[in-house]
Amino acid sequence: xxxxxxxxxxxxxxxxxxxxxxxxxxxxxxxxxxxxxxxxxxxxxxxxxxxxxxxxxxxxxxxxxxxxxxxxxxxxxxxxxxxxxxxxxxxxxxxxxxxxxxxxxxxxxxxxxxxxxxxxxxxxxxxxxxxxx
Amino acid sequence: xxxxxxxxxxxxxxxxxxxxxxxxxxxxxxxxxxxxxxxxxxxxxxxxxxxxxxxxxxxxxxxxxxxxxxxxxxxxxxxxxxxxxxxxxxxxxxxxxxxxxxxxxxxxxxxxxxxxxxxxxxxxxxxxxxxxx
DNA sequence: CTGAATCCCTGCCGATACTG
DNA sequence: CAGTATCGGCAGGGATTCAG
Numbered sequence: 001x002x003x004x005x006x007x008x009x010x011x012x013x014x015x016x017x018x019x020x021x022x023x024x025x026x027x028x029x030x031x032x033x034x035x036x037x038x039x040x041x042x043x044x045x046x047x048x049x050x051x052x053x054x055x056x057x058x059x060x061x062x063x064x065x066x067x068x069x070x071x072x073x074x075x076x077x078x079x080x081x082x083x084x085x086x087x088x089x090x091x092x093x094x095x096x097x098x099x100x101x102x103x104x105x106x107x108x109x110x111x112x113x114x115x116x117x118x119x120x121x122x123x124x125x126x127x128x129x130x131x132x133x
Numbered sequence: 134x135x136x137x138x139x140x141x142x143x144x145x146x147x148x149x150x151x152x153x154x155x156x157x158x159x160x161x162x163x164x165x166x167x168x169x170x171x172x173x174x175x176x177x178x179x180x181x182x183x184x185x186x187x188x189x190x191x192x193x194x195x196x197x198x199x200x201x202x203x204x205x206x207x208x209x210x211x212x213x214x215x216x217x218x219x220x221x222x223x224x225x226x227x228x229x230x231x232x233x234x235x236x237x238x239x240x241x242x243x244x245x246x247x248x249x250x251x252x253x254x255x256x257x258x259x260x261x262x263x264x265x266x
Numbered sequence: 267c268t269g270a271a272t273c274c275c276t277g278c279c280g281a282t283a284c285t286g
Numbered sequence: 287c288a289g290t291a292t293c294g295g296c297a298g299g300g301a302t303t304c305a306g
Contacts, residue, residue: 028246028253033166035279051288062280067289077256088287089286098249098256105245112238113161119231120161123210168299184268195300200269221267222306271304278297285290 031076036061036069038106041095044079045103048094078102164209169194169202171239174228177212178236181227211235 031037036058043049043057055066070093074081078099084090095103164170169191176182176190188199203226207214211232217223228236 024254025246025250028250029171029243030168031253032242032246033168033171035163035166038162063289064281065279068279071289075257075260076253077260078253083288086287089289091288098252101249102245105241108238108241109165110162112235113158113165116231116234117158117161120164120209120211121157123231124208127208127210196269197271197301198299201299204269216268219267222269224268267306269305271302273300273302275300276298278295280295281293283290283292286288 028076031072032102032106034069036065037073038110040066040069040073041078041099041103041106042110044093044095044099048092050090050092054093073099164205165235165239167202169198170206171243173199173202173206174211174232174236174239175243177226177228178233181225183223183225187226206232 039058039061040054043054049057051066051070054070055061055063058066061069070079070081073079074093077096080094080096082092082094084092172191172194173187176187182190184199184203187203188194188196191199194202203212203214206212207226210229213227213229215225215227217225
């Protein structure tokens with residue numbers, strides 16, 4: 001994929017007209033790299049949840065950030081927002097098929113992290129050991 | 134993976150002793166989410182490159198950020214740094230096996246972006262259309 | 267050619283308070 | 287309960303300069 005990726009992302013020598021497309025790719029990639037996106041997606045992977053439930057489910061996320069993340073994910077078509085006109089109000093969020101597909105793609109990275117995390121930690125310690133000499 | 138991910142990342146009701154582990158997982162995930170990490174990894178996927186070459190290859194990265202990214206990736210054991218005592222100096226960076234494995238994991242996400250990016254763009258336009266009413 | 271250090275500014279994000 | 291608006295701290299990252 002490296003060649004393909006660079007073909008998409010490399011800005012050198014491409015027509016100015018094409019740069020806009022590249023910006024967009026970066027943009028979509030940034031969505032995945034977002035601090036909370038992955039957590040929200042994975043929280044919804046097993047089924048729809050309402051706002052409050054998500055807030056409990058995802059430890060450490062602030063009210064504000066959950067709102068923003070949900071809004072932008074909805075905007076991207078990764079999840080649906082369905083409000084119920086009740087009292088008190090209730091809003092349910094659910095993954096779209098697109099959202100599910102992203103979840104699957106991301107799961108590979110999550111598994112990598114789970115598998116190799118100890119190794120990375122060790123490497124950091126070893127590195128700092130040498131640097132600290 | 135959703136269950137597994139939440140099992141790893143969810144902070145509710147876990148012993149304080151375990152939270153440290155969770156912090157580390159987030160930490161490693163952040164490495165992947167870093168703005169430049171993926172680009173550097175993919176640039177090196179096809180073979181070793183020296184600092185200057187990377188700087189050309191990765192459009193838009195600043196001198197400072199390339200240095201920092203390379204250093205932290207080296208620290209994580211994702212790539213090796215081999216300086217040559219010449220004049221002028223030359224330093225080559227190459228992916229380690231661990232780095233290659235990460236590259237493969239990430240490639241799934243990159244492919245997802247490449248495939249679904251147009252769809253996401255459309256969704257955004259449609260969303261803004263309605264919102265702008 | 268690499269890379270470390272400094273300066274500085276922008277934008278993210280948490281806390282808080284207020285609407286429906 | 288769900289969402290918006292405002293403020294403020296602080297970190298990311300670019301430009302520049304100095305060193306080996």
